[in-house]
Amino acid sequence: MPATDLSLLVKAAEQAGDIACRYTGPAARRWDKPGGAGPVTEADLAVNAMLEDMLQQARPGYGWLSEETEDSAARLARDRVFIIDPIDGTRSFAEGSRTWAHSIAVAEQGEVTAAVVYLPQRELMYTAAKGLGAACNGNPIKVSSATELASTEILAAKPNLQAHHWLGGAPPAFIRSYRPSLAYRLAKVADGRFGAMLTLRPSWEWDIAAGDLLLREAGGAISDRSGSPLRFNNPHPRLNGVIAGCRALHQALLAALDPSSPGIAGL
Structure with a gap:
């Protein structure tokens, strides 16, 4: 299942990037969420709506947890759940920077099994599936060998x-x-x-x-x-x-x- 979930997440991230890049950062409507929870833009909500529709149609048995969707305890009864940040780095996005990402994952019984971090304006697609390694733009990656x-x-x-x-x-x-x-x-x-x-x-x-x-x-x-x-x-x-x-x-x-x-x- 992690491998097939990953292919779905990649497609979803590509569509998210297409939507977010239609907005111009500083020109996107922006407001502050209640309780000091930080800013949100119309791009965050547009991406979230697409992801929620696409992913839940593809995996109707999965739960849903997203920064931009009101939380529900229903996800706690699901073995698998999507965990989504439609735009991670909203402040950066709103300021016109290219350093923001779509963060999309599937967790099964508390462990993440498929994941994508996509920076469309930097053309970086990071992917991982449980037991299958991690990659950036299709090339395997590994952590530093530093010791000090x-x-x-x-x-x-x-x-x-x-x-x-x-x-x-x-x-x-x-x-x-x-x-x-x-x-x-x-x-x-x-x-x-x-x-x-x-x-x-x-x-x-x-x-x-x-x-x-x-x-x-x-x-x-x-x-x-x-x-x-x-x-x-x-x-x-x-x-x-x-x-x-x-x-x-x-x-x-x-x-x-x-x-x-x-x-x-x-x-």
Whole structure:
């Protein structure tokens, strides 16, 4: 089933890209969601409507979890569920940047089994299916072979480097970079461009699900900030941060973090 699901997700992502690219970013109508949940644009909603129609028609027995659809407990009774972020990096999209992604995944009994992260304006299609490896534009990818934090470039927003998050009061030495889309950050670790990534804030499942499988199928390790494995389709679909990378750096970051430090809100 993961292989056939993946072909469906690829087709859906291509159609999502066609729809999103009809909008011009800053010219797309934009508003803020209630409760400080961030911005949404008419492009997000158009993509979401297409994906919901296409994917649920193709797999009527699957549940549905999307950032832009009101959540329903009905998904909890389904063995398989689509987990969707129609546009990951909405702020970036609305500002006219090309660095935003469609993040589309299938999870079965809590484990992601098929995944796509697609950046249409960068012509990057990341794909993975359980047991079949990960690829970018059809070419196999694998995580970095780095072993030392100090000589490795890591994706992290600045608030994650505040001293109180780290044992000893100071973060380990590494080269920090950033990308606005969480799904893209995970993909760039999966393809070996960066050694690891971390976010210490509570993270929505739709931002993480597709990248989780990319990382694992590319030979990497991924967990929440405490080191626990990620499980999906939870009643409250939020994870306790994310640490991901090649295995050596994943372990090094976990060892350096203070497990008692508070999370980061709104990042």
